[in-house]
Amino acid sequence: GAVVSQHPSRVICKSGTSVKIECRSLDFQATTMFWYRQFPKQSLMLMATSNEGSKATYEQGVEKDKFLINHASLTLSTLTVTSAHPEDSSFYICSTPPRAGGASEQFFGPGTRLTVL
Amino acid sequence: QKEVEQDPGPLSVPEGAIVSLNCTYSNSAFQYFMWYRQYSRKGPELLMYTYSSGNKEDGRFTAQVDKSSKYISLFIRDSQPSDSATYLCAMRDTGRRALTFGSGTRLQVQP
Numbered sequence: 001g002a003v004v005s006q007h008p009s010r011v012i013c014k015s016g017t018s019v020k021i022e023c024r025s026l027d028f029q030a031t032t033m034f035w036y037r038q039f040p041k042q043s044l045m046l047m048a049t050s051n052e053g054s055k056a057t058y059e060q061g062v063e064k065d066k067f068l069i070n071h072a073s074l075t076l077s078t079l080t081v082t083s084a085h086p087e088d089s090s091f092y093i094c095s096t097p098p099r100a101g102g103a104s105e106q107f108f109g110p111g112t113r114l115t116v117l
Numbered sequence: 118q119k120e121v122e123q124d125p126g127p128l129s130v131p132e133g134a135i136v137s138l139n140c141t142y143s144n145s146a147f148q149y150f151m152w153y154r155q156y157s158r159k160g161p162e163l164l165m166y167t168y169s170s171g172n173k174e175d176g177r178f179t180a181q182v183d184k185s186s187k188y189i190s191l192f193i194r195d196s197q198p199s200d201s202a203t204y205l206c207a208m209r210d211t212g213r214r215a216l217t218f219g220s221g222t223r224l225q226v227q228p
Contacts, residue, residue, distance in 0.1 A: 006160075034215050041125070043205060043218040044161070093160050097214045098149075105151060106216060108160040 003027050004096055006109035013084055014117055021079045021112045023094035029074035030096050034106070035067075038091040047092075050077040084116045120144050123206055123219030131227050136193040140206035140219045143187065147208040147217075150182050152191045155203045155221065164204075165191060196226045 003026040013019050023033055031052045036044040048058040048069050056069035066088075068080040081088055093111040123140045130136055138152075149168055153161035165180040167173045167189075173180045179192040189208070193200055203223045207216040 004160075032214070043123075043220040044207075044216075045218075046215045049215060091158070095216075105163050105166040106214075107163065108153075110160040111158070113158060 004094060004107050004109040006094060006112050008112060009110060010113045010115075012115045012117065015085050016083055018080055018082045019084055019114060021081075021092055021094075021114075023077045023079070023109055025075045025096055028096070030077075031071075031074065032097045033071065033077035034095045034097065035069065035077075035079050036093045036095065036108075038093060038111075044093060048079075050079075081114065084114070086116045089114055089116045118143060119220075120217050121206065121208065121219040124222055125220050127223040127225055129225045129227060130196055132196060132198060134196050134226070136191075136196050136200070136224060136226075138191040138193075138204050138206075138222050138224070140189050140208075141187055142189070142208060142217075144208075144210065144217075145184075145187065146210035146212075148211050149209050150180070150189050151207045151216070152178075152180055153205040153207060154200075155205055157203075161205055193224075196224075198226045198228045200224060201226050 005024045007022045033050045035047045038044045047062045048056050050056045050069045050071040052071040058064045071077045095106045095108040121142045152165040155161045167180050170182045170184045177194045181190040203221040205221045206219040
């Protein structure tokens with residue numbers, strides 16, 4: 001299966017600071033990557049889709065100015081949480097899209113746990 | 118109503134038991150069905166992947182999809198303490214590439 005890495009795995013920051021999370025697809029090139037958020041004891045909720053060469057698409061209710069997404073290359077997508085607040089504390093996970101043909105599984109990164117003090 | 122419903126548990130079983138995990142869904146357009154296992158503070162790990170209705174078996178795991186009832190199941194035979202984790206069902210339709218997840222069922226297998 002695909003290998004997806006995320007960095008950092010854990011970050012603690014003060015309220016008001018910005019945090020950048022990197023997501024790398026290590027063994028195939030992805031024109032899109034998905035970003036999910038998971039609050040404690042809740043399921044994964046799709047936040048946005050990063051698109052190489054174009055703007056990210058955001059799910060309803062997700063602030064695009066707060067969660068900046070950049071698909072820098074075919075193997076790298078970044079999520080920047082700007083002016084983070086305690087309510088942004090969550091587990092952020094990226095995933096690859098289905099491979100060519102659409103009928104295949106998706107693989108997830110190990111996640112980044114963000115704690116905003 | 119959520120698109121995907123899943124009992125959060127926790128479900129506690131003795132080692133060696135057969136475990137049955139289930140999800141129901143409301144969107145009849147869903148065609149691809151997955152089961153992920155997630156250990157605490159880790160990313161989800163794909164266990165089973167099924168397209169449309171039917172059964173799929175892989176070792177101790179069996180996935181079933183009944184599209185007529187909008188119901189999917191994961192069975193774990195001979196459960197082990199190492200199977201203790203949260204199990205997430207996920208699904209999508211052909212037009213949307215991102216997944217819609219259930220809330221996850223926390224499983225505890227007692228040695």
